Amino acid sequence: MNTVIKVEKLVKEYKGLTAVKGISFEVKKGEIFGLLGENGAGKTTTLEMIEGLRKPTSGEISVLGHNVRNEISEIKERIGVQLQSSAYYNYLTLKEILSLFGSFYTESLDPDDLLKMVDLEEKAGATVNNLSGGQKQRFSIVASLVNDPEIVFLDEPTTGLDPMARRNLWDIITKIKAKGKTIILTTHYLEEAEMLCDRIAIMEKGEILMMGKTHELIESTKNPFKTTFIATSLSKETLKELEGLGEVNELAGKSHHFEMMLKTQVNLNKAIKIVQKLEPESITVGRSTLEDLFIELTGKRIGGE
């Protein structure tokens, strides 16, 4: 597969702060690449340097074979950018905004077709102020598609949305990918990254902690197996027995609610047998998630909002 974005030893320093500390990665044509991390991890700064909005302190970026430093106007014609919490003109209708933004490019798509793609055709004559949060975000994404770009940049596309609106947006992002476009997005929702991204880079404090195909990353965790159960009669002896097989944690908040992380299938089978003897109220068995990997890497849960 062709490489469409190549980032090498990228550094961004602000006065007294290094926001991005020499990261390198590549994005391949047609994939969804996710930059995952907490607020302040350097995701947006990285994205904005690739978009040409911020100047890197050092390092090289090439997008579609052009160097960001001196060929940014060629790049801008062929990329679409959705900014984090950006607004649009208040006194223009959605259709007028799309047609205006289209006029900035040598070629552009029909505003009606674009609005139809995100189910906003009925809002064509409305202004941005009259849209709900989810509609605004859908509009913001479709506005980044006016020039039929080859690469689409989405900066936290679902932040602040309710679960329904978020799923709706995932569908739209999948549709964009299906058109053969490359998508690079940032998110701090682990399930979103797990659901959407072909490959991810986990960022923390300006560095990439881990990068790879999403499923391979999850499988590479120390404890890829997982079981959760509710047992009221867990004796100290049984607990010790279980701890010999893997990590046992009592979940904060709920009582008698345990989670167990295990290295091997064999240990998992043994553990389930022990738990079943306790006649648990509930038992579920599964694989570890991206969140488990994240906790393992950073020693903490990612901030919800």
Added chain:
Amino acid sequence: MKKLLLADIKMLLRSKQTLFWSLMFPLMFTFIFGSFFGKGNNSVGTVALINESNTELAKSFDKAARDSGIFTIKDDINVEEAKKLIGKDQLSGAIVIPKGFGEQKPDAPKNIKVVYDPAGQAGRTLIGFTNQFLTAANLEIQQAKPIFSVEEEKTNTKQFGYFDFILMGLIGMALMNSSIQGMSIAMSKYREDKILKRLTTTPLKVWHFIAAEVTSRLLVNVIQVTLILLVGFYMFDAHINGSIFLIYVLALLGALLFQSIGFVIAGLSKTTNAAEGMSTAIAIPMMFLSGVFFPIDQLPKWLYSIVQYLPLAPLLRTMRSVALEDASPFANPSNLILVIVWVVAALIIAAYKFRLADE
């Protein structure tokens, strides 16, 4: 570029705030000042004339007062009522000609009484007028000719009144308010909403964006100036002695100046609120200190020596000399030069300070 310009014009005309501040607000002022001072109205107020005498002298005073045009006369009122009305600011003053005034008798009353509120404006004018009449009457009775007199020489033969003076001031005020506030608030709002940043992700050239913003606002300024002039001309009989075309040219030069100041403010302020506060803090004092409503040479000397250089002041001086005296804008080039210096200075600071998005 054409599409962007059209979109910018559309947005300006759809914004109620723009419409109010750049069109309604100056028109309101024009209407208010026109009602007071328009139609060649030089009256200092309404004055009660209580004439209790029947003599020739009293009659001729009566006639002179009515014909002077300096005040509007109110009849059929007695002294007590007049005093009450003066107290309520419903009358500017009263002139009382006592019974028997002007009769050729030794005990006939010799004084005309002028009643006024010292806090009001009209008192001095009333006394001056009465004095002048009585002096002339004294001379005539003594059959004397005045030895000393005033020779009048007007530096300017054109006809204009206070309203004509203020009309140019109102145009300047309208240009200043809509351009400084309009541009600075719009730009900082666009920046706060990240619209500017969003634009920089497209191939749109920065100068195209700025040119469209500036041009669309200049078009609103043309509408603005036209409306003020129309209201001034047709409702309140304003006179413009010079070239209307030159007035438009100067107005647009002024608009450019204030738009550049708007960009400077947007560059200096971090938020829309700050931009709003800063532009009000600049525009309001400038409105009073640059001679919108009254000539600034009445100010204390030290203050005048500063405020004469404020951007609006030389602009108004040039516009007035063109509009009122039909002078060439180059007749007193220092004014025009000062305006251009301000434009250049503001543009340099704006270019240095104003950024579409932060680094």
